[in-house]
Amino acid sequence: xxxxxxxxxxxxxxDKKTLIFTILLPTLIMPIILLGFTTLxxxxxxxxxxxxxxxxxxxxxxxxxxxxxxxxxxxxxxxLVDVDKSESVNELINDSEIRFALVISxxxxxxxxxxxxxxxxxxxxxxxxxxxxxxxxVNDAIDSLKVAELNKRYKSIGLxxxxxxxxxxxxxxxxxSTADKRESLGEKFGALLPYILILVGLSGAMYPAIDLxxxxxxxxTLETLLLTPVPRFQLVFAKFAVIFTxxxxxxxxxxxxxxxxxxxxxxxxxxxxGAEASKSAGxxxxxxxxxxxxxxxxxxxxxxxxxxxxxSALLSVSIYARTFKEAQNYMSPIMIVVFLPLILSILxxxxxDWVWASxxxxxxxxxxxxxxxxxxxxxxxxxxxxSTTLIAGLLLAxxxxxxxxxxxxxxx
Amino acid sequence: MLEVKNLMKxxxxxxxxxxxxKKKSKEMLDRREQGHWFNAVVDVSFSCESGxxxxxxxxxxxxxxxxxxxxxxxxxPTSGQIxxxxxxxxxxxxxxxxxxxxxxxxxxxxxxxxxRENVQYFGRxxxxxxxxxxxxIKKVFDLLDIHSFADKKADSLxxxxxxxxxxxxxxxxxxxxxxxxxxxxxxxxxxxKTILDFIESYKGSDVPxxxxxxxxxxxxxxxDRVVLINEGTTQFNGTxxxxxxxxxxxxxxxVFVKLVDEKEVA
Numbered sequence: 199x200x201x202x203x204x205x206x207x208x209x210x211x212x213d214k215k216t217l218i219f220t221i222l223l224p225t226l227i228m229p230i231i232l233l234g235f236t237t238l239x240x241x242x243x244x245x246x247x248x249x250x251x252x253x254x255x256x257x258x259x260x261x262x263x264x265x266x267x268x269x270x271x272x273x274x275x276x277x278l279v280d281v282d283k284s285e286s287v288n289e290l291i292n293d294s295e296i297r298f299a300l301v302i303s304x305x306x307x308x309x310x311x312x313x314x315x316x317x318x319x320x321x322x323x324x325x326x327x328x329x330x331x332x333x334x335x336v337n338d339a340i341d342s343l344k345v346a347e348l349n350k351r352y353k354s355i356g357l358x359x360x361x362x363x364x365x366x367x368x369x370x371x372x373x374x375s376t377a378d379k380r381e382s383l384g385e386k387f388g389a390l391l392p393y394i395l396i397l398v399g400l401s402g403a404m405y406p407a408i409d410l411x412x413x414x415x416x417x418x419t420l421e422t423l424l425l426t427p428v429p430r431f432q433l434v435f436a437k438f439a440v441i442f443t444x445x446x447x448x449x450x451x452x453x454x455x456x457x458x459x460x461x462x463x464x465x466x467x468x469x470x471x472g473a474e475a476s477k478s479a480g481x482x483x484x485x486x487x488x489x490x491x492x493x494x495x496x497x498x499x500x501x502x503x504x505x506x507x508x509x510s511a512l513l514s515v516s517i518y519a520r521t522f523k524e525a526q527n528y529m530s531p532i533m534i535v536v537f538l539p540l541i542l543s544i545l546x547x548x549x550x551d552w553v554w555a556s557x558x559x560x561x562x563x564x565x566x567x568x569x570x571x572x573x574x575x576x577x578x579x580x581x582x583x584x585s586t587t588l589i590a591g592l593l594l595a596x597x598x599x600x601x602x603x604x605x606x607x608x609x610x
Numbered sequence: 611m612l613e614v615k616n617l618m619k620x621x622x623x624x625x626x627x628x629x630x631x632k633k634k635s636k637e638m639l640d641r642r643e644q645g646h647w648f649n650a651v652v653d654v655s656f657s658c659e660s661g662x663x664x665x666x667x668x669x670x671x672x673x674x675x676x677x678x679x680x681x682x683x684x685x686x687p688t689s690g691q692i693x694x695x696x697x698x699x700x701x702x703x704x705x706x707x708x709x710x711x712x713x714x715x716x717x718x719x720x721x722x723x724x725x726r727e728n729v730q731y732f733g734r735x736x737x738x739x740x741x742x743x744x745x746x747i748k749k750v751f752d753l754l755d756i757h758s759f760a761d762k763k764a765d766s767l768x769x770x771x772x773x774x775x776x777x778x779x780x781x782x783x784x785x786x787x788x789x790x791x792x793x794x795x796x797x798x799x800x801x802x803k804t805i806l807d808f809i810e811s812y813k814g815s816d817v818p819x820x821x822x823x824x825x826x827x828x829x830x831x832x833x834d835r836v837v838l839i840n841e842g843t844t845q846f847n848g849t850x851x852x853x854x855x856x857x858x859x860x861x862x863x864x865v866f867v868k869l870v871d872e873k874e875v876a
Binding site for chain 2: 201202205208209212213417418419421422423424425426427428429604605608
């Protein structure tokens, strides 16, 4: 059996596609996601914060203070564009001639003086990626106006600014999270990690499974192999072991690359990002680096039976298929079968309990998230490991049974 | 010695064919289709002595490849017996695989391995020790003139080179019986000659060789005995001279056509 195993591995290492899917892709995916996407989002945010925004005011005469605030301070980087009619601003925004427009209500001054809210309409294109950042910049810029008007009101009723603030908010709900940084970050990032790892495991198994099953059938080497005095269950197990190895290798490389990104390359990279961005990204990386070796080992242990499930399921399908193309057609439903339990695990309210611990894929996804957060219940880990291993064993038995059948091996 | 007795193989038809067959009249159905089953081989018997080369003839779909696949143990017979030097192949196929060398159009080499790696791999799977393996590789590579491309990957070889390498794979474990299914199909004259010479080298040895072919000149050149299979049954089993006598002209082509036509009329 070992002879078959090592021969299959040797052959796979001579195949470029396998090397791409099992080594290159898993190694690069974490740096791409963690560093590449972070850089991209930081760059977009930085650009949105410093670029000069063209805007228009409709009804500026009703509230001249607004124009003064936005145009007198050059550091705010707003550039006013003259517009004739309020109707035309929508067109200008959608044509990217201006980024936003402020439409001032006719009665704004009266409403403010009467103690009501004076209304300024913020018109923008919500489909723009940076619309939220632009809204924040405008809101921050007119903050001084809001404060000035508020202070006038407090003064008119004989209150200081502090008393006024207390007056407007008789009860204040102050948020204080008991979760430490890692737990809090784990809740946000922890759902993404199993998603990546499980899909990497699947893609690492997919191509070798097709190659070792239907690929051999099509190339005529499977029949040659069946003529050797090696029991068929040994052939199945050797093939399964190779696919399991590639799947697990993919996951292993992803986790190693994750560890390297968070501990070595990440900090170096973050330092080159500029003060504000590097502070927040640095905090994320610092928190990520608190994931211990034991945690990484636990994640590995969860992914072992998952890789076994993928290996046996994909090999069964591959052995059954008549052609490479037919096998590829079966891969889409398999991806969906893997995606659905993964999506379940990120639904609100789905927590790792005894019921979810027995649902394959979902359980591992939830467990990795909990490990990442540092809140895993070890009893659950045992249940997950046992149930997932059982499923992997059953699928391997099915694959072995499949492999004994002439109708499957010689479907052509 | 190889003995094949009353070999039969039936396959279950797929549901689509069963449905289609229900719509057909009795005359339109293949005579070998019965309900949900297709009898690919109905009754095939022959024997091949050590040192003899037996030519297996028959039109396409006659059941030759299925019969040979049963000889190779790739398929299990529905009934019948295959005996090699007194041992039943069907009873213990795993052990008997060491004693059979089989090559067909569907038994190929690993494309990403070199010829030498391929042959070494299959030798090892047959349980050969390294010293014996290396000796046999040298011997077989000499006979089949493989040394010049022994360290090239199989996917870079021409069809003729591949087939020679494949034959080396077939015989590397010193089988007691060699079964070749159309070994010269698609080959150029020189490659085909190398293979035919190689088969001929077994004449008079202690190894029986069974090979199927559509090339009657190969039968003429090599075979001691001829078996013609048609519609899953042995239609002729005898010496080459007996085969020639069937048509009265002595021409193998005439004999082949005559026998196949007779069966169709029947």
